[in-house]
Amino acid sequence: MDWDKLRIFHSVAEKGSLTHAGDVLHLSQSAVSRQIRALEESLSVTLFHRHARGLILTEQGELLFDATQQMVKRLEATAARIRDSEDGVFGELRVTTTTGFGTLWLAPRLANLYKNYPSLKIDLMLEERVLDLPMREADVAIRMKEPSQADLIRRRLMNIRMRLYASPEYLAEHGTPSTMDEFGNHRLICQQAGAAQVAAGAELVNQLMTHAVASTLTVNNYFGVLQGVLNHLGIGVLPDYIIEDFPHLQRVMPDLESGEVPVFLAYPEELRHSKRVAAFRDFVTDEIFAFRRSRQTE
Incomplete structure (x- = not known):
C-alpha cells in the first residue's frame, strides 16, 4: 500500500x-x-x-x-x-504514575531533575488507569504493583505501607486513640470504597470500617486525604512515604498498618538506550536511596 x-x-x-x-x-x-x-x-x-x-x-x-x-x-x-542517540538530555519525557504518588512524592522532587537537565520537558500524567507503555501511551511508569505487560524493563524501587496519621493539633484536641474502641470516637479520613487504590490500602480501610466509626471523610485520592489530615479534620490512612515531607504528622496506633505495597519503575524495552529515560531512572533511584536512608534514621 x-x-x-x-x-x-x-x-x-x-x-x-x-x-x-x-x-x-x-x-x-x-x-x-x-x-x-x-x-x-x-x-x-x-x-x-x-x-x-x-x-x-x-x-x-x-x-x-x-x-x-x-x-x-x-x-x-x-x-x-x-x-536519544544525540548528546545531551533534552526533549519530552512522558511519565505516568498514580495521583497520590505523583503529587505527594514525585512532583516535589522534580526540581532536582530539572537542576541537572534544565532542557528536559516532563509530561507528568497522573491517573489510576494503567497506561500501555509498549503502545507508547507513556515513556516511563511508576506503578504500585509489578507490571504484567511483556517487553518492559522493570525495576523494583521500594516497598511502602499504608498507615494512620494525624496532626498534632487534632490529637491535642481529640486525644490519641490506642485501641479500636477509642478509635471509634474519631473521624476517619480515607479513600472512597469505589476509588482506584492499592489493594493493601483498601483492605486496611475495610478492616477499620468493620468497627463503629463516629464520622468519616472519604476522598478519591491520597492527596485529598492528606489535605484533610493537614487541616486537622481527623485520622487519615496514608502511604508511609508522606512522612518524609510532613515529619510533623504523628503516627496513630503504630501496630496497625497495611501489608507491603511494591513500587516499580518500568519502561519499554525499545527505550533501553534512551538518555532521557536513563536520566529519569537514575534521578528516581537516587531519590529512593535518600528516602530509604531517612527512614533508617527514624
Whole structure:
C-alpha cells in the first residue's frame, strides 16, 4: 500500500473530516478526497460512511485505522530513539504514575531533575488507569504493583505501607486513640470504597470500617486525604512515604498498618538506550536511596 495514501487516510480518520485533515496536511479538500477514493479502489472496500456531519469509519476502515495507529506509534518510538542517540538530555519525557504518588512524592522532587537537565520537558500524567507503555501511551511508569505487560524493563524501587496519621493539633484536641474502641470516637479520613487504590490500602480501610466509626471523610485520592489530615479534620490512612515531607504528622496506633505495597519503575524495552529515560531512572533511584536512608534514621 502507498504510504502517502495511508498517511492521508490516518489523518482523515483522526479528524473525521476531509477539510480538517487537509488543513493539517496542507492539502486541498479535493486532493484529500482523491487520495481516499484511490485507496478505497485499491483495496476494493469502502473506508468511510459519509454524511452531513462528517465521516465515520466502516468496519474495514476501523481495521485499517488500528493498523495505521500502530505504525504511527512505532514511528514515534523510532524517532525518539534517534533523538536519544544525540548528546545531551533534552526533549519530552512522558511519565505516568498514580495521583497520590505523583503529587505527594514525585512532583516535589522534580526540581532536582530539572537542576541537572534544565532542557528536559516532563509530561507528568497522573491517573489510576494503567497506561500501555509498549503502545507508547507513556515513556516511563511508576506503578504500585509489578507490571504484567511483556517487553518492559522493570525495576523494583521500594516497598511502602499504608498507615494512620494525624496532626498534632487534632490529637491535642481529640486525644490519641490506642485501641479500636477509642478509635471509634474519631473521624476517619480515607479513600472512597469505589476509588482506584492499592489493594493493601483498601483492605486496611475495610478492616477499620468493620468497627463503629463516629464520622468519616472519604476522598478519591491520597492527596485529598492528606489535605484533610493537614487541616486537622481527623485520622487519615496514608502511604508511609508522606512522612518524609510532613515529619510533623504523628503516627496513630503504630501496630496497625497495611501489608507491603511494591513500587516499580518500568519502561519499554525499545527505550533501553534512551538518555532521557536513563536520566529519569537514575534521578528516581537516587531519590529512593535518600528516602530509604531517612527512614533508617527514624
